[in-house]
Each structure stands twice: as C-alpha cells, then as structure tokens.
Amino acid sequence: MENVLKDEINNAKTVDPILKINGGASLMGEVEIDGAKNAALPSIVAACLSDDVVKLRNVPTELNDVKQLIKLLIDMGADVMVDENNKEVTCSGSNWHGGQLEGEVAGKIRHSLLLLGLSIAWKKDLELPMPGGCDLGNRKHDMHVDALRSFNNLVEENEGISVQYQPSMDNVTIDFYYPTFGGTLNALFAAVKKEGIHTFIHNAAKNPEVIDVIHLLNKMGAEVNWLDDETLKIVGVNKLNGVNHSVMPDRIIGATVVAATGLTGGKVIIKNFDEKLLTSEIKTWRDSGLTIEQRTNNLFIDGTNKLKATDITTKAYPGFHTDIQPLHTLLMTTAEGESKIKETILDGRFKYCYELNKMGANISVESSDFKCVNGAQGQIAKVKGVEKLSASYVKATDIRGGAAVAVAALAAEGESVITNLYQLERGYGNFVELFTELGANIKKVKE
Ligand SMILES: CC(=O)N[C@H]1[C@@H](OP(=O)(O)OP(=O)(O)OC[C@H]2O[C@@H](n3ccc(=O)[nH]c3=O)[C@H](O)[C@@H]2O)O[C@H](CO)[C@@H](O)[C@@H]1O
Ligand SMILES: C=C(OP(=O)(O)O)C(=O)O
Numbered sequence: 143m144e145n146v147l148k149d150e151i152n153n154a155k156t157v158d159p160i161l162k163i164n165g166g167a168s169l170m171g172e173v174e175i176d177g178a179k180n181a182a183l184p185s186i187v188a189a190c191l192s193d194d195v196v197k198l199r200n201v202p203t204e205l206n207d208v209k210q211l212i213k214l215l216i217d218m219g220a221d222v223m224v225d226e227n228n229k230e231v232t233c234s235g236s237n238w239h240g241g242q243l244e245g246e247v248a249g250k251i252r253h254s255l256l257l258l259g260l261s262i263a264w265k266k267d268l269e270l271p272m273p274g275g276c277d278l279g280n281r282k283h284d285m286h287v288d289a290l291r292s293f294n295n296l297v298e299e300n301e302g303i304s305v306q307y308q309p310s311m312d313n314v315t316i317d318f319y320y321p322t323f324g325g326t327l328n329a330l331f332a333a334v335k336k337e338g339i340h341t342f343i344h345n346a347a348k349n350p351e352v353i354d355v356i357h358l359l360n361k362m363g364a365e366v367n368w369l370d371d372e373t374l375k376i377v378g379v380n381k382l383n384g385v386n387h388s389v390m391p392d393r394i395i396g397a398t399v400v401a402a403t404g405l406t407g408g409k410v411i412i413k414n415f416d417e418k419l420l421t422s423e424i425k426t427w428r429d430s431g432l433t434i435e436q437r438t439n440n441l442f443i444d445g446t447n448k449l450k451a452t453d454i455t456t457k458a459y460p461g462f463h464t465d466i467q468p469l470h471t472l473l474m475t476t477a478e479g480e481s482k483i484k485e486t487i488l489d490g491r492f493k494y495c496y497e498l499n500k501m502g503a504n505i506s507v508e509s510s511d512f513k514c515v516n517g518a519q520g521q522i523a524k525v526k527g528v529e530k531l532s533a534s535y536v537k538a539t540d541i542r543g544g545a546a547v548a549v550a551a552l553a554a555e556g557e558s559v560i561t562n563l564y565q566l567e568r569g570y571g572n573f574v575e576l577f578t579e580l581g582a583n584i585k586k587v588k589e
Contacts, residue, residue: 158561158562158563158564159563159586159587159588160559160560160561160563160586160587161548161551161559161560161563161566161573161574161584161585161586161587162557162558162559162584162585162586162587163533163548163551163552163557163558163559163560163582163583163584164556164557164583164584165406165533165551165552165553165554165555165556165558165582165583166553166554166555166556167406167552167581167582167583168406168407168408168409168445168581169402169403169406169408169409169410169445169552169577169580169581169582170408170409170410170580170581171410171411171579171580171581172410172411172412172413172440172579173399173410173411173412173413173576173579173580174391174412174413174414175391175392175395175396175399175412175414175415176200176202176229176391176392176395176571176572177199177200177201177202177229177388177389177390177391177392178202178351178354178389178390178391178392178393178394178395179202179205179207179208179392179568179569180323180351180392180394180465181350181351181354181355181389181390181392182198182200182201182202182205182208182389183207183208183211183251183253183256184253184256184327184351184352184355185198185201185354185355185358185387185389186198186201186208186211186212186215186222186231186233187211187215187253187256187257187259187260187327187331188331188355188358188359188362189231189233189234189235189358189362189387190215190220190222190233190234190235190238190260191235191260191263191264191331191334191335191359191362191382192233192234192235192236192362192382192383192384192385193234193235193236193381193382193383194234194382194383194384195221195232195233195234195384196232196233196234196358196362196384196385196386196387197230197231197232197384197385197386197387198230198231198232198233198386198387198388198389199228199229199230199386199387199388199389200229200388200389200390200391201229201230201231201389202229202392202571203224203225203226203229203230203231204226204571204572205567205568205569205571206250206564206567206568207250207251207253207568207569208231210247210250210251210254211251211253211254212224212231213244213247214243214244214247214248214254214257215233215235215257217241217243217244218238218239218240218241218243218257218261218268219235219237219238219239219240220233220234220235220237220238221233221234221235221236221237234384235260235264238260238261238264238266239266240261240264240266240267240268241266241267241268241269242268242269243257243268243269243270243271244271245271245302248270248271248273248274248302249271249272249273249274250274251273251274251275252273252274252275252276252281252324253273253275253324254270254271254273254274255270255273255283255286255303255324255328256324256327256328256331257270258270258286258290258297258303258305258328258332259290259327259328259329259330259331259332260331261305261307262290262293262295262305262307262331262332263331263332263334263335263336264335265307265309266307267304267305267306267307268304268305269302269303269304270302270303270304270305271301271302272301272302272303276540276541276542276565276568277490277539277540278488278489278490278491278540279488279489279490279491279514279516279518280489280490280516280517280518281488281516282516282517283303283324283325285318285319285320285322285325286303286322286324286325286328287299287303288316289316289318289325289328289329289332289343290305290328290329290332292314292315292316292329293310293314293332293333293336293341294308294309294310294312295307295308295332296308310339311338311339312339313339313340313341313342314333314336314339314340314341314342315341315342315344316329316341316342316343316344317344317345318343318344318345318346319345320345320458320515321345321346321347321348321372321458321459322347323347323349323351323352325347326343326346326347326352326374327347327352327355329341329343329346330343330355330356330359330366330374330376333376333378334359334364334365334366334376334378334379334382335378335379335380335381335382336378337378337379337380338377338378339377339378340375340376340377340378341374341375341376341378342369342373342374342375342376343373343374343376344372344373345372345373346372346373346374347458347459348368348371348372348459348460349458349459349463350390350393350419350459351390354389354390356374357387358385358387359382361385361387362382362383362384362385363379363381363382363383364376364379364382365377365378365379390419391414391415391419393419393420393463394463394465394466394542394545394569395569395570395576396412396415396419396420396441397420397423397463397466397469398469398545398549398570399412399443399576399580400412400420400423400424400427400432400434400441400443400469401469401470401472401473401546401549402549402552402553402577402580403443403444403445403580404427404430404432404443404445404449404473405445405472405473405476405549405550405552405553406445406552406553407445407446408443408445408446408580408581409442409443409444409445409446410442410443410445410580411437411440411441411442411443412440412441412443413439413440414439414440415439415440415441416436416439416441417434417436417441420466421460422460422461422462422463423462423463423466423470426452426454426462426470427452427470427473429452430449430450430451430452430473430474430477431447431448431449431450431477432444432445432447432449432473433445433446433447448477448478449473449474449476449477449478450477450478450479451474451477451478451479451480451481451525451527452470452474452477452481453481453482453483453484454467454470454481454482454483454484455484455486456484456485456486456487457486457487458487464485464486464487464488464491465541465542466542467483467485467491467542468491468494468542468543468545468546469542469545469546469549470483471483471494471495471498471505471523471525471546472498472503472546472549472550474525474527475498475503475504475505475525475527475528475531475550476527476528476529476530476531476553477525477527478527479526479527480524480525480526480527481524481525481527482522482523482524482525483522483523483524483525484510484512484520484522485514485520485521485522485523486512486514486515486520487514487515487516488514488515488516489514489516489518489519489520489521490518491543492507492521492523493539493540493543494539494540494542494543494544494546494547495507495523497536497537497539497543497546497547498531498536498546498547498550500534500535500536501531501532501533501534501536501547501550501551501554501558502528502530502531502532502534502554503525503528503531503550504525504526504527504528505523505524505525505526506523506524507521507522507523507524508521508522508523508524509521510522530553530554530555531550531553531554532554532555532556533551533554533555533556533557533558534554534558534559535558535559535561536550536551536558536559536560536561537560537561537562538560538561538562538563538564538565538566539562539565540565541565541566541568541569541570542569543565544560544562544563544565544566544569544570545566545569545570545573547560548560548566548573552577552582552584563586574586
C-alpha cells in the first residue's frame with residue numbers, strides 16, 4: 143500500500159472507527175438476518191399511534207437511526223422502552239403532546255418526517271426541522287406536504303416543516319405522482335385514526351416494508367385495505383389497540399449477503415428468508431448466472447459460477463430496488479462483459495462508484511437523457527467487468543454505497559480499510575459479526 147494511504151489510515155484511526163478487512167476468502171456457512179431498519183422505524187412510529195402498549199420484536203435496536211427516532215418520540219411525549227438484549231421495543235403514544243422537535247437529532251434521519259402524520263393523528267401540532275438521511279441527491283417531501291394538507295391541516299415549509307391540526311369531516315383522496323415510500327406512510331398515519339373518515343391513497347407504495355406496517359396497523363385495529371393493486375382505502379377508527387408484532391427481516395441485508403457470496407465465489411445459506419422479498423433482484427442475479435434456491439424456509443446461494451454482465455433499471459417496488467443497486471453494480475465489476483445500471487429514483491446514488499474504482503473496478507458514470515423521480519438529470523453507470531478487485535483505502539459514502547465497498551473488500555485480496563463507518567452502520571448494526579460468521583477476516587478498529 144502506498145505511503146500516502148498509510149498516513150491517511152493513521153490519521154483516520156485517531157478520529158473515527160474504521161473497518162479493516164483482509165479479503166479474498168470465499169464466504170461459507172449459514173446466517174440469519176436481523177429485522178429491517180426500513181420496516182422497524184415506521185413500525186415504531188405506527189406503534190405510537192396506540193393508546194395501549196404495542197410490543198415490537200426483532201427490532202434492530204443497535205442502529206443509530208432507531209435510537210435517534212426513539213429519542214424524538216420520547217421528547218414529544220410518547221412512552222417508548224427499549225430492551226436491547228431481546229431486541230424489543232414497547233410503545234404507547236397516549237401522552238403525545240407534539241411541539242418542536244430537536245434539530246440536531248431530527249436532521250440526522252429521514253424518518254423524522256413520519257412524526258408529522260403521527261402528530262396529526264393525535265390532533266397535535268408539530269414543528270420539524272429539515273429531515274436528514276443518506277445524501278443521495280434531492281430527497282424531496284412535496285408529496286408528504288400535499289398529503290397532509292389533503293386532511294385540511296395547515297402545513298408550512300420554511301427552514302423545516304410545521305403542521306397544525308385542523309378538524310375536518312370530509313373524506314380524503316390522495317393521488318401520488320410516484321409511489322413514495324415515506325409519503326404513503328405519512329398519509330396512512332394521518333388517516334387511520336380519523337374516525338369515520340374514508341381516505342383513498344392512489345399510487346401507494348407497496349414495498350414489503352409498507353405491507354409489514356399495514357399488517358401491524360390492522361392488527362392494532364386499523365381498517366386499511368387494498369381496493370386494487372395501487373389504491374389503499376382507509377376507514378378511520380377512534381382508537382388503536384396494544385398488540386405484539388415481529389418486524390420482517392431486512393431484505394437489503396439479505397441482498398448484501400447474496401452479493402457477497404456471489405462476489406467471493408462462496409456458498410451460503412440465509413436462514414428463514416423468503417426469496418419473495420427479493421423477487422426482482424433474484425431474477426436478475428439468476429440471469430447473471432448466480433445459483434439461488436429456496437430450500438423450505440432457507441435461501442441457498444452458490445456463487446461459484448463466473449457471472450455475466452446484466453443491465454438493470456431501478457424502479458419502485460416490485461422493480462429493482464434502488465437501495466440494492468450499489469450491490470448489483472458491485473457484482474457486475476467482476477462479471478464478464480459490460481453492464482448498464484440506470485438509476486431512476488435518486489440522482490446522487492453513484493458516489494460509491496468512485497470508491498470501487500479505487501479498488502480496480504472499471505465504472506464510468508454518465509449523464510443521460512432521462513430525469514429521476516426527484517426531477518434531477520438521470521445517470522447511467524457503465525461497468526466493464528475486470529478480472530479481480532484489489533484492496534484499498536475507501537470511504538462509506540452512504541449506507542448502501544458503504545455496504546458495496548465493504549463487500550468489495552471481502553473479495554479483494556489484501557487489507558482494505560473502510561472509513562466513514564457511521565454511514566454503513568446506519569443500516570448494518572452487525573456487519574462485522576454477520577460476515578465473521580461466514581468466515582470473513584474483518585475487524586472494527588476503534589482507537
Ligand atoms: C427509510 C427508508 O425506507 N428509506 C427508503 C425510502 O426513502 P424515501 O421515503 O425518502 O423514498 P421515497 O419513495 O419517498 O422517494 C423516492 C423518490 O421520490 C422523490 N420524492 C419523494 C417524496 C416526495 O414528496 N417527493 C419526491 O419527489 C424522492 O426525492 C426520491 O427521488 O425509499 C427510498 C427509495 O426507495 C430508499 O432509498 C430509502 O432507503
Ligand atoms: C437510504 C436509506 O435510508 P434513509 O432513507 O434512512 O436515508 C437506506 O436505508 O438505504
């Protein structure tokens with residue numbers, strides 16, 4: 143490794159933890175996947191719609207986003223208790239008073255947006271500083287604002303977003319121009335306790351995490367049903383009850399294990415994992431030459447075949463998930479031929495490609511003639527397969543870009559260093575443990 147890299151590593155060591163990964167070994171063994179961050183966070187908010195106690199199991203309680211969200215909920219009056227050992231969270235929202243959310247915390251996570259719908263459900267006002275989350279381009283919130291206004295609430299945008307509850311007995315129709323994940327949840331939360339009011343959400347998001355949250359809400363006594371493939375109908379009820387609910391497994395971590403198995407040429411079983419969570423992605427990877435089989439409750443992956451180039455276009459569910467796009471790009475870095483990766487959801491999603499190129503990948507990112515959902519100029523990454531990746535000093539640019547470089551390091555011979563770990567760890571609470579179990583040589587160095 144060049145001296146300049148060694149200097150960088152020494153400097154980084156004194157500031158933030160880093161990952162040191164000695165790559166090259168094929169991953170082998172069995173793993174189980176944690177609960178999904180992107181289902182757990184909205185489930186915690188949904189649970190706070192209840193007057194009684196809702197107990198959530200399989201919550202990735204070690205994740206910073208979970209901790210931050212819970213802090214915000216408690217600050218606004220919700221009763222939330224965490225049992226880190228058992229990965230359980232108990233919630234009740236009956237003491238919700240609303241108010242002004244703390245800027246530093248709310249500004250770190252995207253999910254703080256969902257507290258707007260929750261507060262409206264409790265008929266309380268809320269002031270939210272601009273939400274955070276991964277820097278993936280312009281992450282707009284106009285559909286959240288319009289949806290909340292449809293219920294007659296006063297919504298203002300300045301340095302943040304504020305909602306003021308206004309009573310209304312009118313039925314509500316919301317028509318999203320894109321099936322927004324967060325927007326659908328905010329509309330659901332605002333609607334479920336509007337007693338007697340019928341709300342229709344057209345073009346609602348139907349990704350598995352939203353379905354998991356709807357399942358939870360209906361267990362709590364909500365009346366949420368699909369009228370057709372794209373339209374949700376909610377009949378408001380006056381009270382939601384206490385229940386137990388287990389959060390679904392994280393399909394993006396599942397996809398991360400599949401990609402790591404394929405890239406390292408290993409053989410891995412993911413226990414209790416249903417391929418239906420990754421229908422579009424698994425179809426693509428089978429086309430690339432990866433062997434993936436559902437064996438009763440487990441998913442078996444055999445990565446010993448050489449893969450071939452395969453194009454993807456990211457789309458709303460059930461299309462190829464934008465969060466899994468970096469992992470596909472990574473798999474294609476050593477596949478035979480040239481793959482085209484078209485990102486249509488978030489324009490800022492290709493930052494990690496620069497990091498992968500440091501590891502010997504051959505990726506060029508070019509502007510194209512389409513617009514992303516957020517209105518920004520679209521881009522296509524062209525990936526020319528190379529023989530192998532090499533160890534380097536790389537940065538986790540965001541959660542999934544971070545996973546892509548860390549998995550690349552698992553395959554690259556020699557010692558790689560991953561910095562900016564905070565990003566990776568926003569979505570992966572046990573990255574080191576997960577891959578150590580599969581035989582990887584990986585450690586987190588704190589000092
Ligand atoms: C916590 C969580 O689950 N986050 C996921 C969620 O984020 P998030 O809830 O932010 O995603 P959305 O589905 O709302 O956004 C998708 C696209 O729509 C745009 N948009 C969204 C709302 C809006 O009011 N106006 C607007 O233009 C966004 O800028 C983005 O380009 O879906 C993203 C896209 O699948 C994933 O990358 C994130 O991991
Ligand atoms: C982008 C992600 O999360 P967030 O929306 O919380 O930034 C993610 O989970 O990959």
